[in-house]
Amino acid sequence: MRLRSSGFTLVELLAVIAIISVLILVIGFTTNKALGHSRQAKCLGNTRSIAVSIKLYASDHGNKLPFGHNYTTGRKWYQSLKEYGGTDEVLKCPSNNEDAVGYGWNYPALPYRSDSASSMQKQNVNHWRHPGKLMLVGCWEKTTGAAEGYVYSPFPSQGQSSKWAEDGSMMGAIGRYHGDGANFAFLDGHCEWRTFDAIRPTAAGSEYFWGLKND
Numbered sequence: 001m002r003l004r005s006s007g008f009t010l011v012e013l014l015a016v017i018a019i020i021s022v023l024i025l026v027i028g029f030t031t032n033k034a035l036g037h038s039r040q041a042k043c044l045g046n047t048r049s050i051a052v053s054i055k056l057y058a059s060d061h062g063n064k065l066p067f068g069h070n071y072t073t074g075r076k077w078y079q080s081l082k083e084y085g086g087t088d089e090v091l092k093c094p095s096n097n098e099d100a101v102g103y104g105w106n107y108p109a110l111p112y113r114s115d116s117a118s119s120m121q122k123q124n125v126n127h128w129r130h131p132g133k134l135m136l137v138g139c140w141e142k143t144t145g146a147a148e149g150y151v152y153s154p155f156p157s158q159g160q161s162s163k164w165a166e167d168g169s170m171m172g173a174i175g176r177y178h179g180d181g182a183n184f185a186f187l188d189g190h191c192e193w194r195t196f197d198a199i200r201p202t203a204a205g206s207e208y209f210w211g212l213k214n215d
């Protein structure tokens with residue numbers, strides 16, 4: 001009987017290398033997925049903080065929401081929230097490395113210009129009859145024709161649907177960082193991850209989400 005030489009044969013060595021490579025791939029994949037999930041969870045926490053800061057702002061301003069763009073003070077909605085916990089850290093979506101402001105104001109549903117009568121009416125929290133359905137802010141990303149910090153309604157009657165593309169290349173400036181959906185904060189303070197399909201005009205309840213309906 002031939003004595004087996006110590007060490008690995010070439011075939012054994014190759015097999016071991018192959019197994020290790022597969023393991024590295026699997027570990028890498030699961031770690032990436034886990035990281036993605038933890039960022040998504042942190043982002044959801046941010047939307048919660050933003051919802052709280054909007055509540056605090058409103059209680060300090062006669063139950064009124066901030067303006068998307070306050071022409072009197074020159075402040076955008078996120079700048080109005082600075083003293084109410086809307087810090088730079090809270091405003092950054094952890095999955096969006098590009099943009100300092102990672103969240104967008106529901107436009108044109110929410111009050112926008114401080115010099116518009118309809119905006120002033122929409123400012124009052126009590127104006128909204130379905131606070132659990134009305135979206136305040138959602139993950140934001142830079143899109144052609146979109147201003148920093150605003151997400152746009154896909155309903156043609158609200159005049160912003162050109163910022164949506166059939167093929168999903170433009171989603172009204174909603175951030176596409178968390179799978180096939182994004183995180184949103186609602187007027188009642190609750191926050192949730194919703195799929196893109198659930199916020200399109202054809203989806204049930206999306207008129208309320210975009211503030212088109214308020215009956």
Ligand SMILES: [Zn+2]
Nearest residue numbers: 043093139183
């Ligand atoms: Zn996000």
